[in-house]
Amino acid sequence: MSAEASSYPTDRPAATEQERLARVALSLLGEPGETKMTALVAELGAVHLHELLLGETDIEGLHTDVAARLAALDPARELEVADRLGVRFVVPGDDEWPSQVESLAGAGALHDRGGVPLGLWVRGPHRLDRLERAVAVVGSRAATTYGDDVASEIAATVASAGHVVVSGGAIGIDRAAHRGAVSADAPTVAVLACGADRVYPQGHKAMLDHIAATGAVVSEAPPGWAPHRIRFLARNRVIAALSHGTVVVEAALRSGALNTASWTGRLQRPLMGVPGPVTSAASSGVHEQIRLGAMSLVTCGADVLELVAPAGERLVEPRRGVDTERDRLSTRRRQVLDAVPAAAAAGTDSIARTAGLGVREVRGALEHLETVGLAEHVDGGWRLTDEGRH
Known part of the structure; x- marks a missing residue:
């Protein structure tokens, strides 16, 4: 891993099989990113919390609903089923664990979602520990042709420079971002709000299958889980946490992409926005964030590379019109x-x-x-x- 990646916490002990099974069981118990669950795991450890919940009884000495639900789970079988689907479960302590997501421990909560994921379900050959310089490109589902073109160019440029492009696999800007990375013959990562084995939306089956064959499809939700609305909010923090910086291309004032942007800001990582026409509702959220100083304005892939590269590298020369013969006169x-x-x-x-x-x-x-x-x-x-x- 690069020197940059070493700035993230990396002091996790190697994951044991007991730890892995406990995290599978706990992930099946609640929604992805529930702050109460992630906080308890951080405080008590997954194994100890699992034991406490499994032995929990009410005042009459009967097992609680949580304990009964845990007892009915078979995490080992869940891992076997996932393996047959080509999905692996990566947890803290694994060599593949992306240490940059540990920064979520200090990033607070949004919409009652937050904390370090219990684990990440992954389909595809690209390892998550190779994402330390990844760039997220996100934006509106109702993208314009302008937004599609800009997102594709930015993704292709940063992918050609060796950065993995991360997005959410959705229609609109997400699709354009993945397409741009693929056009550069580079791996890309799709983080889903449903299980990594599922296809959502259905029209993206060919794209997600290609990503799973060359990059990685990732989810905090276990295999088989559906893309419920609340899971998108949990998914957004994972997109931001996996990436070194985030670019927002077209986002209305209430766009979900601004949730990803908020997580990027909380993680204190580069947050960039592409401006659109001032009359465009599709870009109004981006414009407001730029106006407030929360986002750096970028217009192309070269601008993005300047902001995500180490200081002093990939500097972009100030732009000006082409010199004419008149300009060259004394x-x-x-x-x-x-x-x-x-x-x-x-x-x-x-x-x-x-x-x-x-x-x-x-x-x-x-x-x-x-x-x-x-x-x-x-x-x-x-x-x-x-x-x-x-």
Whole structure:
């Protein structure tokens, strides 16, 4: 892993089989990212919490509903079923565990979701410990053609530079981001709100199958689970936590992509926004975040690379219009050019009087202007060329 990745917590002991089974059982017990569950696991450890809940009784000495539900689970069988589906369960302490998600421990909660995932279900060959320089590209499901094009360009550029593109596998900007990475012949990661074995939306089966064959499909939700609304909010924090920075391309004022942006800000990682037309409702959320200073404005992949690269690398030169022959003139020659008529030719003496310069200097300047194609000598005088008029 890179030196950058080492800034994330990495002091987890190796995961035991008991630890893995406990985390499977606990993940089947509640919703992904429930703050109460993630906090208890962080405080007590997955194995101890599982034992406590399994032995829990009410005042009459009967097992509680939680204990009964846990007792009915068979986490070992769940792992076997996942394995047959080509899905693996990666937990803290595994070599593949992406240490950057540990930062969620100090990022608080949003919508009662937060904390470090109990584990991540993964389908595909790309290892999660190779995402330390990943870039998330997210945005509106109701993307415009403009948004699609910009998201694809940004994803292709950052993927070509060696960054894995992370997105949510949804329609709109997510799809454009994955497509851009694939066009660069690079792996991409889709983080889903349903089980990693499921296809959502159904129209993305070919895309998700390709991602699973070349990159990774990831979920905090166990295999088989459906994409309920609340699971998207939990999913968003995982997208932000897996990535070194997040780019938002088109997001309305109530867009779910802004939830991902909020998590990125809480994690204190680069947060970037692509502006759209000021009249576009699809970009209003991005514009507001840029106005408030929460997002850095980016317009292309090169801008993104500058912000996610180590300081001083991949600096983008300030943009300006292409220099013209007029721009390259000295101040005195530009003064002469301004005195040359556009239509009827004028003599050197007349141009010198208009410019307020000496005849000898003006004559030399006019010869230079002729050389560079801005003025021409006709009918015993001087006038501007077509290029000189613009």
